[in-house]
Amino acid sequence: MRLHRNLVFAVVDGLDLIFNEGVYASKAVEQILKRDKRWGSRDRGFIAETLYDIVRWKRLYAEIAEVREPFDRSNFFRLFAVWAVLRGIPLPNWKQLEDTPARRIKGRFDELSKIRKYRESIPDWMDELGLESFKEAFWEKEIHALNQPAPVVLRTNTLKTSLPFLRKHLLDEGIATDPIQGYPHALVLKERTNVFTTQAFKxxxxxVQDASSQLVAPMLEVEPGMRVIDACAGAGGKSLHLAALMENKGQLIGLDIYPQKLHELKRRARRNGVHNLETRLIESTKTIKKLHGKADRVLIDVPCTGLGVLRRNPDTKWKLQPSDLDGITETQKQLLTDYSKMVKPGGKMVYATCSILPRENSEQIEEFLKSPEGNSFELEKERHVFAHSSGYDGFYMASLRSK
Incomplete structure (x- = not known):
């Protein structure tokens, strides 16, 4: 493999955006890829995948390269050199990469790979939290799985097509996929590619929705004609899934505190052919009070640490701080308390997170059921999804029925 100067420099610029300017990795990649329209799919793939790789393994690479934050530009080139050497990629004779000690890099890698926090490239506090939450053997398997690049999984929009037809349509566009057993609407790409340029997407x-995320909406057991509320809708991946399961019949209300996310949801709904969706901005507690006791089903997909989706958001490891956890769990508790009031007697709600931590998951539900608001609910079922056993994102979901 031959390294091209403009692509390597683009990677270094992306690292600067992520680590020095605080830009999320996904946004940094998006921003960098807009620079040069002449870049082909292979060039773009190199930039994106290399950026994500270096972000994912930052702690390990920084230890090998003997660099410390805040990183300067020469530090980023040293991180890149470690990445290239460990992949057996010959380094060009550029001044930014001169005197790279390839043998020492490989030796340090072998040495540090014996220590979990370096081998899995995680902060000390996250490793300690994992050991507090799980048995060591379990945590070893889970954090290792969460460091593997995520496959690209699609969810068939059953309002417009069927899985067999979608699979054929994509194959006609040169994209091969496989169905996933146990996930009736999911297709996984055989090779990573940009699916957003396909006619099928347009x-x-x-x-695009991970297989684990596709388990959430069906757990709500919606039916056509129901009134359903997605209380933390965001840009609406699960709202769109609910609309399809409702066959566009009944009323689906997408709530959120961010108007730009609801705007994106409306745009996506138009493309998906969704007609039963109404978005409402939560401007005050009145928005929720008006819906008290009015919903057959409520989805509460709460903000969380995102520790179940580190594979696709590796920069979470570096942006999340241990002090954030208390605030996040308190927000979850408050949302569960407030939003559960929208469920009518006999109705159901599903509480969901993309985290693997018991503090955000089963322990939240246990505490809620003991509270005055939770007294009128009973836990019907819960599901813990772990990356090492499922092959997909880590998720938690609990179904509760109002008595």
Missing amino acids: DGLFE
């Missing part, structure tokens, strides 16, 4: 035949 026609609203699918959404």
Whole structure:
């Protein structure tokens, strides 16, 4: 493999955006890829995948390269050199990469790989939290799985097509996929590619949605004609799934505190052919009070640490701080208390997170059921999804029925 100067420099610029300017990795990649329209799919793939790789393994690479934050530009080139040497990629004779000690890099890698926090490239506090939450053997398997690049999974939009037809349509566009046993609407790409440029995507035949995330909406057991509320809708991946399960019949209300996310949801809904969705901005507690006791089903997909989706958001390891956890769990508790009031007697709600931590998951539900608001609910079922056993994102979901 031959390294090209403009692509390597683009990677270094992306690292600067992520680590020095605080830009999320996904946004940094998006920003960098807009620079040069002449870049082909292979060039873009190199930039994106290399950036994510270096972000994912930052602690390990920084230890090998003997650099410390805040990183300067020469530090980023040293991180890149470690990445290249460990992949057996010959380094060009550039001044930014001169005197790279390839043998020492490999030796340090072998040495540090014996220590979990370096081998899995995680902060000390996150490793300690994992050991507090799980048995060591379990944590070893889970954090290792969460460091593997995530596959690209699609969800068939059943309002417009079927899985067999979508699979054929994508194959006609040169994209090979496989169905996933146990996930009736999911297709996983055989090779990573940009699916957003396909005609199938433009026609609203699918959404990109991890297989674990596709388990959440069905757990709500919606039916056509129901009134359903997605209380933390965001940009609406699960709202769109609910609309499809409702066959566009009944009323689906997407709530959120961020108007730009609801705007994106409306745009996506149009492409998906969703007609039963109404978005409402939560401007005050009145928005929720008006819906007290009015919903057959409520989805509360709460903000969380995101520790179940580190594979696709590796920069979470570096942006999340241990002090954030108390605030996040308190927010979850408050949302569960407030939003559960929208469920009518006999109705159901599903509480969900993309985290693997018991503090955010089963322990939240246990505490809620003991509270005055939770007294009128009973836990029907819960599901813990772990990356090492499922092969997909870590998730938690609990179904509760109002008595």
